[in-house]
Amino acid sequence: xxxxxxxxxxxxxxxxxxxxxxxxxxxxxxxxxxxxxxxxxxxxxxxxxxxxxxxxxxxxxxxxxxxxxxxxxxxxxxxxxxxxxxxxxxxxxxxxxxxxxxxxxxxxxxxxxxxxxxxxxxxxxxxxxxxxxxxxxxxxxxxxxxxxxxxxxxxxxxxxxxxxxxxxxxxxxxxxxxxxxxxxxxxxxxxxxxxxxxxxxxxxxxxxxxxxxxxxxxxxxxxxxxxxxxxxxxxxxxxxxxxxxxxxxxxxxxxxxxxxxxxxxxxxxxxxxxxxxxxxxxxxxxxxxxxxxxxxxxxxxxxxxxxxxxxxxxxxxxxxxxxxxxxxxxxxxxxxxxxxxxxxxxxxxxxxxxxxxxxxxxxxxxxxxxxxxxxxxxxxxxxxxxxxxxxxxxxxxxxxxxxxxxxxxxxxxxxxxxxxxxxxxxxxxxxxxxxxxxxxxxxxxxxxxxx
Numbered sequence: 458x459x460x461x462x463x464x465x466x467x468x469x470x471x472x473x474x475x476x477x478x479x480x481x482x483x484x485x486x487x488x489x490x491x492x493x494x495x496x497x498x499x500x501x502x503x504x505x506x507x508x509x510x511x512x513x514x515x516x517x518x519x520x521x522x523x524x525x526x527x528x529x530x531x532x533x534x535x536x537x538x539x540x541x542x543x544x545x546x547x548x549x550x551x552x553x554x555x556x557x558x559x560x561x562x563x564x565x566x567x568x569x570x571x572x573x574x575x576x577x578x579x580x581x582x583x584x585x586x587x588x589x590x591x592x593x594x595x596x597x598x599x600x601x602x603x604x605x606x607x608x609x610x611x612x613x614x615x616x617x618x619x620x621x622x623x624x625x626x627x628x629x630x631x632x633x634x635x636x637x638x639x640x641x642x643x644x645x646x647x648x649x650x651x652x653x654x655x656x657x658x659x660x661x662x663x664x665x666x667x668x669x670x671x672x673x674x675x676x677x678x679x680x681x682x683x684x685x686x687x688x689x690x691x692x693x694x695x696x697x698x699x700x701x702x703x704x705x706x707x708x709x710x711x712x713x714x715x716x717x718x719x720x721x722x723x724x725x726x727x728x729x730x731x732x733x734x735x736x737x738x739x740x741x742x743x744x745x746x747x748x749x750x751x752x753x754x755x756x757x758x759x760x761x762x763x764x765x766x767x768x769x770x771x772x773x774x775x776x777x778x779x780x781x782x783x784x785x786x787x788x789x790x791x792x793x794x795x796x797x798x799x800x801x802x803x804x805x806x807x808x809x810x811x812x813x814x815x816x817x818x819x820x821x822x823x824x825x826x827x828x829x830x831x832x833x834x835x836x837x838x839x840x841x842x843x844x845x846x847x848x849x850x851x852x853x854x855x856x857x858x859x860x861x862x863x864x865x866x867x868x869x870x871x872x873x874x875x876x877x878x879x880x881x882x883x884x885x886x887x888x889x890x891x892x893x894x895x896x897x898x899x900x901x902x903x904x905x906x907x908x
Contacts, residue, residue: 459543467530475529477540480547482511487527489513492551495524495688496585497544499537507531509541512585514685520676520906522685524582554690555615555658555901557589561601561629563621564594567665568733571620574664578680579620586688601625605632606639616658616901618687622665623712627880629659630697630898631709648701648890652897660687660901666734667881670712673803673813673820676905687901694776694821694896698802700879702886711898712880713814714891715799716868717751718744718830723878745839750794750832752871753887757827759863760785762817769804769819771904776821776896789861794873796838797830800866800891815860820904823895827861828852866891 461477473484480491493513500508511527531537548554560579564571575592583590591614595601601619605628611617619629633655638645641653661683663671668678674695675682698710715723722740729736769776799805799814802825806813815826830841837857844852852858870887877884 459547461540461543464531464536464540468527477543477547482544489527491544491547492689492691494544494548495582495685496587497541497548499541500528507534507537509537511544514689516906520682521679522682524681524685551690553692554586555588555660555687557614558583558591558616558618558660558687559611559614560590560592560618560620561604561625562592562594563601563619563625563664565730566621566625567668571664574620574662574680579618579662579684582681582684582688588688595621595625599628601628602632602635605629606635608636611636611657614657616660616687618660618662620662620664622663622668623670623881625665626659626661626670626711627708627882629661630711633657633659633898634697634699634709635706645699645706646701646704648699648704648706648892652699652894654897658692658899658901660684662687665881666737667807669805669807669813670803670880672807673712673805673905674900674902678808683901686903689903690901691903692899692901693904695898695900696802696821696823696825697894697897698800698825698891699894700877700884701890701892702884702888707884707886707889708879708882709897710879710891711802713799713801713803713805713878714866714880714889715797715814715878716753716887717795717875718797719799720876720878720883723881724876724883727883745842746835750796750873751798751875752794752873753798754790754792754869754871755795755798755827755829756867757789757791757861757863758786758865759789759824759827759861760787762826762860762862766817768816768907769822769905770907773819773821773904776819786864789863791829791859792871793829794832795829796832797828798868799828800825800863801828802893821896823893824862824864825866825891825893827863827866829859829861831857831859833857864893 463474463476465474475484482489495512497511508530514522515525516522562571562575619625637653637655663678700707725740726736801815801818804813818826867890
């Protein structure tokens with residue numbers, strides 16, 4: 458850990474004494490942790506050869522991070538060189554930072570802005586941070602999944618980053634899991650197998666329609682925030698859900714699996730991609746007014762949810778401790794005419810629904826939160842969905858709604874069948890088995906700040 462004694466620099470025409478100690482660059486007015494420094498660079502010019510700049514990330518309101526710049530001027534070139542090289546050395550000691558990244562860009566997701574995000578934000582920021590970036594622009598569905606599953610050249614890659622929506626992130630997770638299973642001789646299609654954890658970390662950059670995964674990881678769908686988190690290298694363990702139909706792995710889910718109302722929205726929206734994100738509202742309105750129920754039986758290995766529990770924020774003690782309610786877990790069977798059935802791996806919050814489907818769901822505690830909405834009147838259905846946007850969230854007074862926490866979910870459809878939605882992608886197989894794998898993947902995020 459390097460130390461530099463207090464030295465007077467000129468910043469924006471003002472003199473300030475700066476010091477470097479305990480991995481923090483500070484003066485009376487400002488403190489910049491080295492962990493937040495993106496780059497330090499010389500500012501040698503013929504007219505003014507005695508400057509260097511420190512580019513760092515700073516969190517603002519609503520979990521949004523932005524790069525900031527401090528320019529240091531000193532009359533002695535040797536002082537400038539000493540400080541610049543020492544700060545660079547400190548940055549290079551941050552072993553958690555990715556040095557080599559493989560990035561997949563989905564140009565078709567959401568508003569089709571994937572390539573602009575890469576060109577305007579990702580490439581300049583990674584160049585500034587000195588990251589070696591390899592880019593693949595995808596052309597078809599499951600291309601990422603197939604490429605990662607068969608790729609034997611990831612040993613030198615520190616991270617796989619995707620620019621796209623929830624479905625794109627799901628392809629990355631599934632591809633990495635299938636690759637790790639292949640390398641370890643594990644059959645991923647066995648629904649009871651212990652799945653090995655990939656060594657490569659994942660970065661999720663929002664570029665889709667809803668970007669729920671990114672919102673739950675960062676507390677925002679801001680592109681620059683997601684990119685800065687990748688550059689800074691801090692990560693957390695994320696639960697994944699293996700979704701099987703009989704002896705076949707369908708997908709690894711990081712977000713939510715949902716049946717009935719939301720599943721049909723995903724399925725019918727696929728045919729209306731030309732409408733952009735508004736297709737979800739159009740199909741959702743039609744399905745809400747139609748109000749069809751879906752028969753079936755759901756079995757949950759878990760327990761009921763207490764709404765007085767804490768939410769998942771930065772430095773979450775529940776995710777860190779690994780304490781489970783194993784003694785309370787039991788199989789719960791519910792046969793009904795469902796309007797909506799959802800198994801959430803995260804809160805599924807967003808800008809329009811700040812609490813999400815499962816506000817008490819944690820990112821890495823080994824449980825999914827199960828929301829069951831039984832078939833009911835149009836008024837009660839609208840009342841249920843209205844709750845997701847309210848500042849005070851509760852479902853306790855709605856008799857047609859049940860909530861559970863579970864490690865595993867099994868579903869068998871009845872005569873009136875619907876479809877599953879897995880991280881925004883429709884699944885046509887109705888009878889599934891979904892199992893949680895605690896912190897199976899490491900994702901770049903500092904968690905959502907509680908402020």
